[in-house]
Amino acid sequence: MEMDGIRSAERAGPTARNGRSRWRLTLAAMLTGTLLLTAACSGDKDDPSWQGGGDGAAGASSAPSAEPTLSTVAVTSPAQDAKSVELWSEVKFDSEDPDNTEVKVTNAKGDEVEGTLDKDQNLWRPSESLAWGTKYTVTVTTPAADGKNNSATSSFTTMKQPSNLVRVTSFLGDGQTVGVGMPLIMKFGRAIPEKYRAEVERRMVVTATPAQEGTWRWISSTEVHFRPQAYWKANSKVFTDVKLKGVELGDGWYGRSDLTVDLKIGREMILTVSNKTKKMTVKQDGKVIKTIPVSLGKPSTPSSSGTMVIMEKAAHTVFDTTDEDPVNGYKTPIDWAQRITYSGQFIHAAPWSEGVQGKRNVSHGCVNVSEALGQWLFQRTMMGDVISVTGTEDKLKNGNGWTDWNMSYAEYKKGSYL
Structure with a gap:
């Protein structure tokens, strides 16, 4: 019997040599696997271990620290550089953290525009109508895990003032005291088509103090009234906020301006x-x-x-x-x-x-x-x-x-x- 398997293989012919090659490949594979396994199991305590492997000194298992996830934000509407945007357009945005998201809208002078933020619907609404033909910049910001802020900016330009404008008026004046049966009366300088009347009503908000239920009623195509369910409560305050500037009122006509009326109700x-x-x-x-x-x-x-x-x-x-x-x-x-x-x-x-x-x-x-x-x-x-x-x-x-x-x-x- 020879001293080792290698010599035995050398005495053999071609067949033995082919077997020897296969034997060497198998041995190499076994050695390689052993090295990989050794590296995986021993590791260096300064390097992260794979699959949660333990520390070299104690062998305890610990999960690696997760990388901080950044909350992304984006302005989705109006589109970037949009033109002819209506004056009451809402700003819509995407955010992975809407509760901590802030929206700022500024005009060309850098003055901030007042508005309300609806974080449930990811909407910002202007409190007053925007100006005709003006560029505005929207900045949406949310805090990041590293203490910095993630933000997105976008700009849009409002519509130019059209030539066809409809005026809305009320003969009632601020501070005027009226009786408990006084209807609120708004008149338009042009007939309002029926398909636009619902939107007109939505933009004429009546606030009574104390609160009282009421509704608008169209008397004609140019006149609309508001009354409460019962007579106004004596000594109430009634505020009407008409926001129709730039609102489409049919056939290429738009609201000319906004209007407010602040009334007092007298004794009954x-x-x-x-x-x-x-x-x-x-x-x-x-x-x-x-x-x-x-x-x-x-x-x-x-x-x-x-x-x-x-x-x-x-x-x-x-x-x-x-x-x-x-x-x-x-x-x-x-x-x-x-x-x-x-x-x-x-x-x-x-x-x-x-x-x-x-x-x-x-x-x-x-x-x-x-x-x-x-x-x-x-x-x-x-x-x-x-x-x-x-x-x-x-x-x-x-x-x-x-x-x-x-x-x-x-x-x-x-x-x-x-």
Whole structure:
């Protein structure tokens, strides 16, 4: 027997040499595997071990420290360098950490634009309309694990001021005090197509203090009213914020400007007129403060039964109907006049009918009172006070004045497009 396997293989022929080659390959593979295994198991304590291998000194197992994950952010809308962006456009963004994300919008001068951030929907909304034809820069920032901030910036330019602009107006003024039946009234300089009315309503926000439910109702294509479910609570504050600047209003027309109205609601005064008793009951804050004899419209010109609102007041005026009726018309000086319908019905002093007030109807449709009581009432009422007439031959037609209270709230709401 030879001393080792190598010599034995050398004595053999080609077949033995082929076997020897295979034997050497096998041995090399075994040695290599042993080295790899040794390296894997022993390792160096200064190098991370594979698969969580232990420390060379103690052999304890510990997981490697994870690399900090950075929260990425991006502005998704308006698109980078977008042009002709509408003035009320929202800024949309992506963030892996929305709770800690901040959004800043600045104009070309670097002034920050006020807005509100909705972190649930990843939206920033401007508090006021943006300016026409102006470049804005959006910066979205979120904290990173290394103490620095990750941020993304984007710019866009708003639309140029168009030539077709629609004006919205209200005759009500800031600080004005009105009665509990006063509807909020907005008028447009051009008819608003039906498909745009819901968006118009969304952008006319009414805030009452204390809070009160209410709704808008379109009276026509150019006029919309708002009333609460019940009469305004006495001494309330009502703020209307109309945000229509740059908002599309149909056929290439846009809102011209924004508008705010800050009103006060006065004490509650309700006038109730009964044709049966020929008397007006005046209630202030729920208490009867006066009962006034009246004369209503005669059968040929009856007063309207329904709920109306005092629309305007004139201490002294002239009723002139000669243009409408040259033959039977009249021109008469009137004191303490308070309009309640568009068709010409008023509460007013009528000294010529004082002898029959509380007994018979002789007017042309107005609510006649005495000169003294007409003045007394005039000095206590205000625009927006409520007058309800019952028992006459004619029913008040909706739209003949501010007839917002001449229907139920459920019926009124049907005039809204929301």
